[in-house]
Amino acid sequence: MLSIKNLSVSIEGKQILKKLNLEVEKGEVHAIMGPNGTGKSTLASIIAGRDFFDIDEGEVFYKGQNLLEMDPEERAREGIFLGFQYPVEIPGVSMNNFLRTALNEQRKYHGLDPMSASDFIARMEEKKKMLDMQSNLTKRSVNEGFSGGEKKKNEIFQMAVLEPQLAILDETDSGLDIDALKIVANGVNKLRKPDNSTIVITHYQRLLDYIIPDVVHVLYDGRIVKTGGKELALELEEKGYEWLKEHAY
Amino acid sequence: MANDDKILEQVTNNEYKYGFYTDIETDKAPKGLNEDIIRMISQKKNEPEWMLEFRLDSYRKWLKMEEPEWAHIYHKPIEYQDIHYYAAPKKKKNPKGLDEVDPELLDTFNKLGISLEEQKRLTGVAVDAVMDSVSVKTTFQDTLQKHGIIFCSFSEAVQNHPELVRKHLGSVVPNNDNYFAALNSAVFTDGSFVYIPKGVRCPVELSTYFRINAANTGQFERTLIVGDEQSYVSYLEGCTAPMRDENQLHAAIVEIVALKDAEVKYSTVQNWYPGNENGEGGIYNFVTKRGLAKGHNSKISWTQVETGSAITWKYPSCVLLGDNSVGEFYSVAVTNNRQQADTGTKMIHIGKNTKSTIISKGISAGYSENSYRGLVKMTKNAHNSRNFSQCDSLLLGDKCGAHTWPYIKAQNTSSVVEHEATTSKISDDQLFYCNQRGIDTENAIGLIVNGYAKEVLNKLPMEFAVEAQKLLSISLEGSVG
Ligand SMILES: Nc1ncnc2c1ncn2[C@@H]1O[C@H](COP(=O)(O)OP(=O)(O)O)[C@@H](O)[C@H]1O
Ligand SMILES: [Mg+2]
Numbered sequence: 001m002l003s004i005k006n007l008s009v010s011i012e013g014k015q016i017l018k019k020l021n022l023e024v025e026k027g028e029v030h031a032i033m034g035p036n037g038t039g040k041s042t043l044a045s046i047i048a049g050r051d052f053f054d055i056d057e058g059e060v061f062y063k064g065q066n067l068l069e070m071d072p073e074e075r076a077r078e079g080i081f082l083g084f085q086y087p088v089e090i091p092g093v094s095m096n097n098f099l100r101t102a103l104n105e106q107r108k109y110h111g112l113d114p115m116s117a118s119d120f121i122a123r124m125e126e127k128k129k130m131l132d133m134q135s136n137l138t139k140r141s142v143n144e145g146f147s148g149g150e151k152k153k154n155e156i157f158q159m160a161v162l163e164p165q166l167a168i169l170d171e172t173d174s175g176l177d178i179d180a181l182k183i184v185a186n187g188v189n190k191l192r193k194p195d196n197s198t199i200v201i202t203h204y205q206r207l208l209d210y211i212i213p214d215v216v217h218v219l220y221d222g223r224i225v226k227t228g229g230k231e232l233a234l235e236l237e238e239k240g241y242e243w244l245k246e247h248a249y
Numbered sequence: 250m251a252n253d254d255k256i257l258e259q260v261t262n263n264e265y266k267y268g269f270y271t272d273i274e275t276d277k278a279p280k281g282l283n284e285d286i287i288r289m290i291s292q293k294k295n296e297p298e299w300m301l302e303f304r305l306d307s308y309r310k311w312l313k314m315e316e317p318e319w320a321h322i323y324h325k326p327i328e329y330q331d332i333h334y335y336a337a338p339k340k341k342k343n344p345k346g347l348d349e350v351d352p353e354l355l356d357t358f359n360k361l362g363i364s365l366e367e368q369k370r371l372t373g374v375a376v377d378a379v380m381d382s383v384s385v386k387t388t389f390q391d392t393l394q395k396h397g398i399i400f401c402s403f404s405e406a407v408q409n410h411p412e413l414v415r416k417h418l419g420s421v422v423p424n425n426d427n428y429f430a431a432l433n434s435a436v437f438t439d440g441s442f443v444y445i446p447k448g449v450r451c452p453v454e455l456s457t458y459f460r461i462n463a464a465n466t467g468q469f470e471r472t473l474i475v476g477d478e479q480s481y482v483s484y485l486e487g488c489t490a491p492m493r494d495e496n497q498l499h500a501a502i503v504e505i506v507a508l509k510d511a512e513v514k515y516s517t518v519q520n521w522y523p524g525n526e527n528g529e530g531g532i533y534n535f536v537t538k539r540g541l542a543k544g545h546n547s548k549i550s551w552t553q554v555e556t557g558s559a560i561t562w563k564y565p566s567c568v569l570l571g572d573n574s575v576g577e578f579y580s581v582a583v584t585n586n587r588q589q590a591d592t593g594t595k596m597i598h599i600g601k602n603t604k605s606t607i608i609s610k611g612i613s614a615g616y617s618e619n620s621y622r623g624l625v626k627m628t629k630n631a632h633n634s635r636n637f638s639q640c641d642s643l644l645l646g647d648k649c650g651a652h653t654w655p656y657i658k659a660q661n662t663s664s665v666v667e668h669e670a671t672t673s674k675i676s677d678d679q680l681f682y683c684n685q686r687g688i689d690t691e692n693a694i695g696l697i698v699n700g701y702a703k704e705v706l707n708k709l710p711m712e713f714a715v716e717a718q719k720l721l722s723i724s725l726e727g728s729v730g
Binding site: 048049050071072073075077081082084087088089090093094098099101102103106109141142158162 | 673678679681682683684685689690692699700702703
């Protein structure tokens with residue numbers, strides 16, 4: 001599904017990712033953990049196609065395509081979804097309108113007709129029910145005036161509606177109370193399918209009580225310094241990130 | 250073609266020496282403005298003496314006036330003597346089918362979602378008998394007649410309803426109101442006239458589209474709308490399709506009179522040629538629009554979507570004379586490339602308990618300049634009156650300008666004036682967020698801009714609103730790259 005080889009990335013001359021390697025197979029859930037400022041969001045942004053980074057070396061392949069040559073919207077239409085760490089507000093644009101546009105752009109790309117209004121409404125209702133979300137969020141403008149928790153839930157909701165093949169959730173669990181955390185985890189678990197993959201970026205092991213990852217990576221100082229099974233998360237929780245320093249160099 | 254023009258010019262100039270009026274063959278008056286030209290216009294239109302007097306009086310006042318310089322716009326001096334002030338309605342060579350029409354224009358039509366039938370009409374393609382728009386117009390006119398509604402060209406109104414025209418012409422915009430208004434009053438060629446009788450609710454939207462004998466009235470257009478007591482009308486001017494015109498200077502006047510309990514709603518979509526990327530060409534649009542809410546409880550509402558013209562100078566205003574009368578101004582003005590817009594409104598509160606609302610949304614991109622200029626005046630006797638103004642600016646990029654000049658004059662203490670203003674930008678983060686959901690940058694801008702302007706677009710009649718939404722996106726195409 002996703003194959004990253006020797007990826008080095010810098011911004012304004014400062015190197016952030018250093019010869020990073022990552023392989024995610026179909027159907028897998030990967031967790032990426034690591035302290036603040038180690039490059040987790042940078043990695044997510046690179047996969048999604050943010051353009052203010054310099055890619056110094058390496059390659060990224062997604063479903064066999066050279067991802068680095070694709071526009072961000074094309075990547076999205078090919079099934080990549082990024083749940084942002086800090087979702088931005090778009091005043092005046094209702095969630096309904098936004099998602100309908102997104103969905104129809106995706107359909108157009110795949111040669112399908114736009115979704116009818118009634119099918120769209122049905123899809124929205126279905127996903128709300130699935131995620132146990134209140135319905136009023138979709139009438140409001142995209143993220144405008146949403147609380148931190150609402151923004152995160154809204155990312156999961158968008159993921160559910162757009163049905164991506166590769167979802168990257170960047171600290172979607174941060175700042176959530178336990179109920180919201182369950183909604184997020186529930187969403188990820190329900191969307192877990194043999195054909196889809198998920199990368200869960202998290203700072204805490206807590207989320208991994210609800211989302212059981214197949215693989216856990218530890219990102220430290222721009223490199224993946226350790227990879228293991230779900231027990232790695234517990235070990236990390238116990239010993240703290242300091243413990244990693246010895247692995248880093 | 251240019252050669253033909255020259256010959257034509259020579260011929261007309263020659264004939265002019267011998268007395269212009271004998272000439273029927275020419276389709277253009279010689280360049281320049283003087284009393285003879287005005288007499289000629291009036292005579293060509295077979296106008297009554299009072300109409301000619303109105304024109305001449307306007308012209309004499311215009312001569313003593315100076316072009317205003319207070320607007321935040323820049324342009325080369327306008328050569329008023331280098332303009333043809335009269336051209337007979339020309340018979341254009343009509344294309345036989347859409348395949349003969351400029352593909353770029355068709356492309357824009359398609360983006361706007363304008364139907365094939367409509368495209369043919371707009372481009373002047375001959376339509377067959379079944380589709381003939383004339384028959385549509387005729388049934389339309391029948392409906393109006395049943396209600397006693399008058400909707401015709403201004404010239405026809407002068408012929409057929411002289412007493413109504415004479416009574417109201419210049420009653421809202423005096424012929425010395427401003428430089429451009431004086432010019433229009435002297436030389437206007439045609440426009441629309443509407444009269445809604447007492448107690449009649451006009452059952453259809455009146456659109457210039459349905460006006461029979463609509464001559465090419467682009468340059469100096471004159472519109473007069475009179476809503477008699479307890480009447481209602483919604484009037485639509487313009488269309489979303491891009492409009493070209495060989496004349497650079499446009500100076501129109503719209504006057505509205507609303508009598509007791511009457512309501513007049515006036516919606517405009519202005520999409521005149523804005524000039525090219527470098528600001529060459531493009532229409533200079535100097536418009537005076539004013540409504541007089543004359544009777545008690547009357548209401549005048551302006552809604553405008555301004556996307557075209559190189560220069561827009563336009564302040565649709567309301568004079569709230571009747572007690573409890575209401576004035577509204579909803580505006581979206583988009584400027585891109587080198588366009589300049591200085592637009593806004595004046596709300597003059599004279600009657601008691603009068604209310605006005607101003608919602609202005611400016612959107613600037615490229616190297617354009619976009620200004621809101623508005624006056625809210627509470628006169629001495631306008632007790633307990635209220636105004637609410639919201640003026641927002643949205644910037645795309647950092648080379649464009651957005652300015653807000655709200656003027657408030659309060660001459661009584663019981664009235665309340667509220668003014669809010671915001672300036673915002675479309676951020677890279679917003680665009681990337683949209684991109685990440687599969688929406689490309691151009692569509693994202695369209696989405697954001699339409700969301701921003703929603704409050705105003707919602708005021709437009711339904712069919713118009715959908716087209717206007719698309720128009721906003723199209724106007725901003727290529728503004729972020
Ligand atoms: N847009 C940016 N401009 C400058 N520095 C940045 C930018 N984005 C990230 N960085 C820097 O890159 C490093 C990694 O950041 P980030 O990927 O956000 O880390 P994490 O998500 O692991 O907390 C940090 O030192 C951060 O300051
Ligand atoms: Mg981060």
